Amino acid sequence: MVASIASGPASFRVPLPFCCSSCSLWPLSGSLVSCPLAGDCRVVTPRDDALDWLLRFSDPIRGVGWNARTTLSPIWKLARARALLDGADAPDRAVPAVTIAGTNGKGSTAAMLAAIVAATGLRVGLFTQPHLHHFRERIRIDGRPIDASQFANAVEAARFSLAVLARHHPEAGEPTTFELSVVTAASAFARDGVDLAIYEVGLGGRLDPVNAIDPIASAITMIDLDHVGILGHTITAIAREKSGIMRPGRVVVTGVQRSAAQRVLSAEARRVAARLLVQQPLARVGNRQNGLVVTVPGIDRPITPGLRGDFQRANSAIAVGVARALSEIGFTISDDAIASGLGATRWPGRMELVDGSPPILIDGAHNPAGARALAAAMRPLIQRGYDLIVGSAGDKDIRLLLAPFARRARRVWTTSAGEGRSADPDRIAEIARELGATVQAMPSVAAAIEAARSGGAQFIVATGSLRIAALAREYCGLADGSD
Incomplete structure (x- = not known):
């Protein structure tokens, strides 16, 4: 793939990804645009590069709010x-x-x-x-x-x-x-x-x-x-x-x-x-x-x-x-x-009940306060024991996140969201055992749901992070597939 660069009467072509030598920016437009640093500099690149360009300014582990190349000055x-x-x-x-x-x-x-x-x-x-x-x-x-x-x-x-x-x-x-x-x-x-x-x-x-x-x-x-x-x-x-x-x-x-x-x-x-x-x-x-x-x-x-x-x-x-x-x-x-x-109002991944056998409740509660609120809100919905599928970011207080569920759940299935910040499922499982839960670590949300279903779960709750909620929705066929 190539980008066309025009500056005055001359033009040349360079392979993508291309970084403008004047402003040091990754171009992404699907139409001709002017570079404010180079006068007549014009760049043509596919629109599909928009998200790729935007994510260049994030940290792959810490997320979109972090960039190691920014200034640390509070000003x-x-x-x-x-x-x-x-x-x-x-x-x-x-x-x-x-x-x-x-x-x-x-x-x-x-x-x-x-x-x-x-x-x-x-x-x-x-x-x-x-x-x-x-x-x-x-x-x-x-x-x-x-x-x-x-x-x-x-x-x-x-x-x-x-x-x-x-x-x-x-x-x-x-x-x-x-x-x-x-x-x-x-x-x-x-x-x-x-x-x-x-x-x-x-x-x-x-x-x-x-x-x-x-x-x-x-x-x-x-x-x-x-x-x-x-x-x-x-x-x-x-x-x-x-x-x-x-x-x-x-x-x-x-x-x-x-x-x-x-x-x-x-x-x-x-x-x-x-x-x-x-x-x-x-x-x-x-x-x-x-x-x-x-x-x-x-x-x-x-x-x-x-x-x-x-x-x-x-x-x-x-x-x-x-x-x-x-x-x-x-x-x-x-x-x-x-x-x-x-x-x-509809807000996916927040107390989202998916009918089925068994029903699956999906919620992105990701901190102790959210977990307490979810546990309290579940009580009118779930009349019998439930299987808990849980994963969390590594920087959360996992013990307090698990505490409202550990003794009420029939079984706890710990898993990972598959991201750099995710806590190790085995670590989550160890904490859940200390809290009195029957627990097993699983390699993915989908595997955890399958194990819970095959193990006789009457009701499944998937929570711990919005990424866990997203993966549970994808398992249930609720993601629209857009990118």
């Missing part, structure tokens, strides 16, 4: 993301935005808010992470992942912005894939003319690339211990990082937090003059086979949310709180839209 933690957005002509400023931080429930809350706003007839962009099956799931417009052409065009804006960054701020170092993904999402939303963009914060809040965007409203879901090596080892420290998304004069909606977290959020809201709204979980008034029945203040009929789990009452309340805050600043969001949106 550039947020400034680099802002510079990249500005280098792409600030697409984030073209669309009103909501940002959502928190430890657990960010994606679910974002999905519910997107469904509520979409129920009004408005067009919604949604940026979340991580993905389950293909990278473009991270960027959705009107409920669907953007297509390959949209993705390539939006990544082109990120590539251009990186060239601008390299020219004007070489001291900033290389960005991360996640930083470039924020630019890609903002560019896709602006190009498509959505009415509202909803961004899930990646890690923390204060220094997260999403916080380079200036939102019209924000939300902070439930705060608990996770990523303690980065965010801090206490609820207070983590809450301080999350509260960094607050803006003067803007609404920030949260749920009923632990007292330590609530004190931090309240103090920070006062400090920056943000308007903090604390939402009580939606009241549960019953259970149906397909989920909870709840009531929303001000709506005189019961609602069955599309997302299962008692913990979704808190997330639903936050989504409703943001929707009503948006109604106060120019968005017309009716009670019918709230009810319809909550009922229509």
Whole structure:
């Protein structure tokens, strides 16, 4: 494969992958584009290279938020993301935005808010992470992942912005894939003319690339211990990082937090003059086979949310709180839209029940708080023992992750997500035995499910990480196969 390079009247051809000698960037466009560093430099390459190019700025073990070639200076933690957005002509400023931080429930809350706003007839962009099956799931417009052409065009804006960054701020170092993904999402939303963009914060809040965007409203879901090596080892420290998304004069909606977290959020809201709204979980008034029945203040009929789990009452309340805050600043969001949106929300890999013999419950709970919430939410669904299929990242507290399940499960099958960060299944199995479980390590999620089925499992639960959830969905034939 070759790339055509034209500069003035002369042209030549070089084999791909090709790195522009002027800006040191990997080209990826499917059409002619100008390099901001080389005047008439023009590059033609296949659109299929877009994702490959984007992933060049990530660490294969630590993930898309890490790049060994970036600067360690804290000055550039947020400034680099802002510079990249500005280098792409600030697409984030073209669309009103909501940002959502928190430890657990960010994606679910974002999905519910997107469904509520979409129920009004408005067009919604949604940026979340991580993905389950293909990278473009991270960027959705009107409920669907953007297509390959949209993705390539939006990544082109990120590539251009990186060239601008390299020219004007070489001291900033290389960005991360996640930083470039924020630019890609903002560019896709602006190009498509959505009415509202909803961004899930990646890690923390204060220094997260999403916080380079200036939102019209924000939300902070439930705060608990996770990523303690980065965010801090206490609820207070983590809450301080999350509260960094607050803006003067803007609404920030949260749920009923632990007292330590609530004190931090309240103090920070006062400090920056943000308007903090604390939402009580939606009241549960019953259970149906397909989920909870709840009531929303001000709506005189019961609602069955599309997302299962008692913990979704808190997330639903936050989504409703943001929707009503948006109604106060120019968005017309009716009670019918709230009810319809909550009922229509779908978020794969989160308390996802797959009918069959046996049924399989798939959930991406990946930290102790998520595991406790999942275990509690499972009880109305599972009337007898279940087989647990579990894998985890190596940096998680595996003992606390397993604790809510170990003694309740009929059998535990440990496995690996097949990634560099995955914990050894034998190590997980050893911890599960110490907790009193009957356990066996398996080489893959598919092998674990097959073993559980052949061993007489009446109900299977697959959890421990979103990658485990994705592999379980693939086993069940639920992945769409996109790339």
